[in-house]
Every structure is written in structure tokens, then in C-alpha cells.
Amino acid sequence: MALLNENYLKLPGNYLFAEIAKRVTSFKNQQPDAKIIRLGIGDVTQPLPPAVIAAMHDAVNEMAQAETFRGYGPDLGYDFLIRKIIENDYNSRGITLEEDEVFVSDGAKCDVGNIQEIFATNNTVAITDPVYPVYLDTNVMAGRTGELKNDGKFGGIVYMACNAENNFTPELPAGKVDLIYLCVPNNPTGTTLPKSELKKWVDYARKNGAVILFDSAYEAYIQEPDIPHSIYEVEGAKEVAIEFRSFSKTAGFTGTRCAYTVVPKTVLATTCEGKNHSLNKLWNRRFATKFNGVSYIIQRGAEAVYSPAGKQQVKTVVDYYMANAQIIREGLKSAGMEVYGGVNAPYIWLKTPNKLDSWDFFDKLLNEVHIVGTPGTGFGPSGTGYFRLTAFGNRENTEEAIARIQKGLNL
Numbered sequence: 001m002a003l004l005n006e007n008y009l010k011l012p013g014n015y016l017f018a019e020i021a022k023r024v025t026s027f028k029n030q031q032p033d034a035k036i037i038r039l040g041i042g043d044v045t046q047p048l049p050p051a052v053i054a055a056m057h058d059a060v061n062e063m064a065q066a067e068t069f070r071g072y073g074p075d076l077g078y079d080f081l082i083r084k085i086i087e088n089d090y091n092s093r094g095i096t097l098e099e100d101e102v103f104v105s106d107g108a109k110c111d112v113g114n115i116q117e118i119f120a121t122n123n124t125v126a127i128t129d130p131v132y133p134v135y136l137d138t139n140v141m142a143g144r145t146g147e148l149k150n151d152g153k154f155g156g157i158v159y160m161a162c163n164a165e166n167n168f169t170p171e172l173p174a175g176k177v178d179l180i181y182l183c184v185p186n187n188p189t190g191t192t193l194p195k196s197e198l199k200k201w202v203d204y205a206r207k208n209g210a211v212i213l214f215d216s217a218y219e220a221y222i223q224e225p226d227i228p229h230s231i232y233e234v235e236g237a238k239e240v241a242i243e244f245r246s247f248s249k250t251a252g253f254t255g256t257r258c259a260y261t262v263v264p265k266t267v268l269a270t271t272c273e274g275k276n277h278s279l280n281k282l283w284n285r286r287f288a289t290k291f292n293g294v295s296y297i298i299q300r301g302a303e304a305v306y307s308p309a310g311k312q313q314v315k316t317v318v319d320y321y322m323a324n325a326q327i328i329r330e331g332l333k334s335a336g337m338e339v340y341g342g343v344n345a346p347y348i349w350l351k352t353p354n355k356l357d358s359w360d361f362f363d364k365l366l367n368e369v370h371i372v373g374t375p376g377t378g379f380g381p382s383g384t385g386y387f388r389l390t391a392f393g394n395r396e397n398t399e400e401a402i403a404r405i406q407k408g409l410n411l
Helices: 006-010 016-030 050-063 079-093 108-118 133-142 195-208 279-290 296-304 308-334 358-369 395-408
Strands: 102-105 125-129 157-161 179-183 211-215 241-246 259-262 268-270 276-278 339-341 347-351 386-390
Touching (some): 050 296, 050 308, 079 259, 079 296, 102 279, 108 211, 108 241, 108 279, 125 133, 179 195, 195 211, 268 279, 308 339, 308 395, 358 386, 358 395
Parallel strands (some): 179 211, 211 241
Antiparallel strands (some): 102 259, 268 276, 339 347, 347 386
């Protein structure tokens, strides 16, 4: 009989969002007429920008003609998109990149989950706590951890607690770690880090030979001018950091799938014998072996994000969601809740009232006012007693949700 990868058995029975779906389905079966407002899973609700739709239509027409038909595309992505990415997202901020340092993919979730494959299983991993579950779960699956302990932590993982006491800012590990996951702006807490704080992490990584895996999927939501949009704005970061970006939450590509990862050739890792290798080359090899690329039609749509019309339309969508974030943030505050985030990110992180358990508050919110959020416990032990709401709903539902909480939630 075939043997399985027993590391999968270390994971809890249900993925966070699967458990949420299970509870919502049970509630709907009991109260089929209830109008549920979903402010939990971070899917967007606004349509693709018109400039993107027009570019996709043009690309579809190209695919209908033999003269302009495209089959398999380049492994890393089409040059026309990669050049726009470098010019607009990096050159505009004083960052230089080579075209073969950008890898166009079908999602940042896929990339942050797959990147660990190019690293040895005996690397020590550090994650913020709370954390986006994919960072942790994929390393559990790969065998870099011990068993799940009673305190909710996996053995072998360095947890960097982020809570109200430290302003949700992770502290440098006391010892040496090899892989560091940072998400800025943060999911789920909505926290950002100033350049001075990011410099500490870059300096630590350079000193300890570590690699920073920097998830920057929400950088378009940064509102304050002194917050870096890329870790490469920090001196020395191109020696130690891999950056992940996405079109999903900024331009509505959650259903069409397009993202990219930047792997500078100067980011190195070593063999057991002490020989250094560029991670760019290894990621390129993994990418070409396991991925056939994002479709031509979708990449033309992504390219249109950088057109003058596309930039304005994307800004309008981001502003729409950030207005929702303000509605949620201020509404919860007026209801007497302790609230964080929602300033430079589309996530609102709140302290559960009356010291309720995160899942108990989930059930309370669902049953009393028919609103779905995300229990903080699902993001790690330090998420206990916290809860996440997202700003990705439409305006009408967002306003109604806050009105329900203010008037109908028994606090």
C-alpha cells in the first residue's frame, strides 16, 4: 500500500475558512430566511475595472485569429506585463529590477505556499502570530515542524507574538532563524511597518543569513505617505528578501487569477557544504517545471491595470473599500469596541467584547445579527480573543452590518 506524507496528519481537522463555511451552512439550514452579510473571507465584490475588461476583450479577439493566436506563453510571464510591473511598481520608487527577476503567477497564495519547496526541511521558520494560515500550514505539510502542542503552537516554529501590548509589531527573534514570513500591510491585523522597522528585519536577515518572505499583497491600500510599499525600498533588502504581490485585492482579480513574485538574483541560500546558490535560479527551475503560466488574456488584463485609465479605476476601487473600512472601524468604535487596522489595510481587527472566545463571538455575531466574520483564533494562538472583519463587501451591506451591530448585538 502507498505510504502517505504523515506531516499532513499534524494539521487540525479543518482549514479555517472551511470551518467557517460549515458553521454558516448549519445556520442557514436552521434559518433559511435570514439575510447573511459576509465580512469574513476577503473576496472582493466590485467588478473588474473597465480598462481591464476592454483589454481582455481585445485579447480574446486576438485568440480567435490564427495570425494573432497565442499558445503556451513564456514561463516567467509575457514581457509586456513584466516591463509594466517593473516600471510602475518598482522604478517609480527608485528600485531597479531585471526582467527575469519577476515571475508572473496565478496568485500570491500559491506563491507563498510554494516558495518553501526550494528550501531545505531543516530550516528554522519564524512567523508572526497571528498569521495568514498558508505560511504555517505549508511548512507543516513539508515537514519543517514538530507536532501541534496543547498551546496551539507547532514544535519547531518560532512564533512572533503580535498583540495590543506591542502594537501588533513583531519583535526580532531572540535566536537565529532561517526563513521569516512578514505580511505588510498585515493580514489579519491591518498593521503596517515604517521603513525604520523594516530596516531592523533586513539587518537581522543579513547578519544571520536568513531570507525574508515578504507578502505585500495589500500594498495598494497604504494611505500614509511614510509607509514603504515595497521592502526593496530598504537598503540591503535585495540581498535577503523575496516579495509577493497580487492583482486580486487591488484590481479584482480574485476570480481571474494573476499575481507576481520578485526574486532578486542577489538573494542566496547555501548548501550543507557551504556553497551559495541564487534562489532566483532555483525558483525559475521550480516555476518552469510545475507551472504553465497565466493565460495571455489575463496578462493583457493585468497590463491594463497600469494604463492611465486603469490606474484611476483601480484607485477608485481601493478608495471604495477603504471607505468601507472607515465605516466599519468608526462604527465598531462607537459601539464601544476596541478596534485596530482599517487605516492602511482593508482589514479591521477587533478585541472580542466581554473576553469572549473568538469562535463564541463568531457564533454570537452570526446568530444575533447574521454577520459572518473570521475568528482570530484561526490565525494562531495570539489571535485568541480577537476577530477579523473585511472591507470588501459592498457599501449597502457594510452600512447595514454596522447598523445591525450597533442596534442588535447584545454586548
